[in-house]
Amino acid sequence: MKVVVLRNNLNDGLRVMGKISTEGTGVLPILKNFLIETLNNKIKLSSTNLEMALMVFISGKIIENGGITIPLNVFGTIIGNLQAERINLESDGDNLVVKTDNYEAKIQGLKKEDFPIIPQIQNEDVRFDISASRLKESFAFVVTAAQSSGLRPELNGVLFAFENGVLKIAATDSFRLAETTLNENQFNSTLEQGFRVIIPLKTAQEIARILNEGDEKVSLYFNHNQVFLKTESAQAVSRLTAGEFPDYAAIIPKDVTTEIVLKNSELIGALKLASAFTGRLNEVRIRVKDGAKNIEVFSAAQNLGENNYLIPAKIKGVGAEVVFNWRLLLDGLKGFGAEDVLLGLSGDDKPAIVKSVADASAFYILAPLKSA
Numbered sequence: 001m002k003v004v005v006l007r008n009n010l011n012d013g014l015r016v017m018g019k020i021s022t023e024g025t026g027v028l029p030i031l032k033n034f035l036i037e038t039l040n041n042k043i044k045l046s047s048t049n050l051e052m053a054l055m056v057f058i059s060g061k062i063i064e065n066g067g068i069t070i071p072l073n074v075f076g077t078i079i080g081n082l083q084a085e086r087i088n089l090e091s092d093g094d095n096l097v098v099k100t101d102n103y104e105a106k107i108q109g110l111k112k113e114d115f116p117i118i119p120q121i122q123n124e125d126v127r128f129d130i131s132a133s134r135l136k137e138s139f140a141f142v143v144t145a146a147q148s149s150g151l152r153p154e155l156n157g158v159l160f161a162f163e164n165g166v167l168k169i170a171a172t173d174s175f176r177l178a179e180t181t182l183n184e185n186q187f188n189s190t191l192e193q194g195f196r197v198i199i200p201l202k203t204a205q206e207i208a209r210i211l212n213e214g215d216e217k218v219s220l221y222f223n224h225n226q227v228f229l230k231t232e233s234a235q236a237v238s239r240l241t242a243g244e245f246p247d248y249a250a251i252i253p254k255d256v257t258t259e260i261v262l263k264n265s266e267l268i269g270a271l272k273l274a275s276a277f278t279g280r281l282n283e284v285r286i287r288v289k290d291g292a293k294n295i296e297v298f299s300a301a302q303n304l305g306e307n308n309y310l311i312p313a314k315i316k317g318v319g320a321e322v323v324f325n326w327r328l329l330l331d332g333l334k335g336f337g338a339e340d341v342l343l344g345l346s347g348d349d350k351p352a353i354v355k356s357v358a359d360a361s362a363f364y365i366l367a368p369l370k371s372a
Helices: 007-017 072-081 132-145 201-210 264-277 326-334
Strands: 002-006 033-039 042-048 052-058 061-064 067-071 086-092 095-099 104-108 127-131 157-163 166-172 176-182 187-189 195-200 217-223 226-230 234-239 258-263 283-288 294-301 305-312 314-317 320-325 340-345 352-356 362-366
Touching: 002 007, 007 042, 007 052, 007 072, 007 086, 033 072, 052 201, 067 072, 067 095, 067 104, 072 095, 072 104, 127 132, 132 157, 132 166, 132 176, 132 201, 132 217, 132 326, 157 201, 176 326, 195 201, 195 234, 201 234, 258 264, 258 305, 264 283, 264 294, 264 305, 264 326, 264 340, 283 326, 283 340, 320 326, 326 362
Parallel strands: none
Antiparallel strands: 002 061, 002 086, 033 042, 033 067, 042 052, 052 234, 086 095, 095 104, 127 187, 127 217, 157 166, 157 195, 166 176, 176 362, 217 226, 226 234, 258 314, 258 340, 283 294, 283 320, 294 305, 340 352, 352 362
16 A cells, blocks of 8 residues: 555544544454555545444545554554644555655554454445434434443433434433434435434444534434444444333423523523532522522532522423432533523422423433432
């Protein structure tokens, strides 16, 4: 293999690779490596941890075709610190030579054939086309409610459910739940019948990380217990999570007794201030008095003091006082950006719901803490 490539193109490709090749390295040392090869007049970079694989295609001048696998950390350190714009890469046996006008390095590698085989798309019978920005936004919103769990793997994933012409993406750790819904004009599908799979949490997080903001089309393929993602410049493949996702419809509040509309940025700021006076349970109290035009965000801790913050709000319903874990509430609020939000309460022992006032397609549900 012999290629000439721009440093920025290489850095962009290595950014997509992220840290995936450093995971699971106790099993196979070669998983610390990534594969660089030429394919269809492009330079292809691939990394895998056997659970998930990422591939990215970058432009460059191809002089000789070929491929080699080398340590990602070593190569990334070199490319990240070079100043030259044009970089020459050439395989020399089991080594890769990196050259610029004033620099040369030889990296020990392994043959291309030693790298794990990455599964390919077998058919396109189950495919969804979605804009990169919409999929990135959806995954980023729901993953905050998921949980890394070895005991309940279905909670260690994101539900991807197509039903009645809409696509629902959801995650839960049994204490909180996040869901976003895409209607039929926000995606295309080859399916007519219902379809449900669980995408591993780490896969959803990686997809949210690597996708760009914009209208670039993303295609998702599902077959043989695997999900394949494809864009113009990158691809990913991952195993799906086995098991049944919890039937969460029953916990979604149908009616609330207290409805609060307020600025999300103010509630976020109040929670951050309250965090200075919380105990090990991170408890914060949301108080709503009958007839009030504001809510109180209150926290207190022994040996520290107390904190009370008033936020103007439009309130309907009865007064209430509910205790939340401020960290978990803050996680959900961040997903709504600077929008005004609706906080629905149903007493101190039933789940609360948070929605955007402007867009009801997404919601976040959080169970309260027991009042002391």
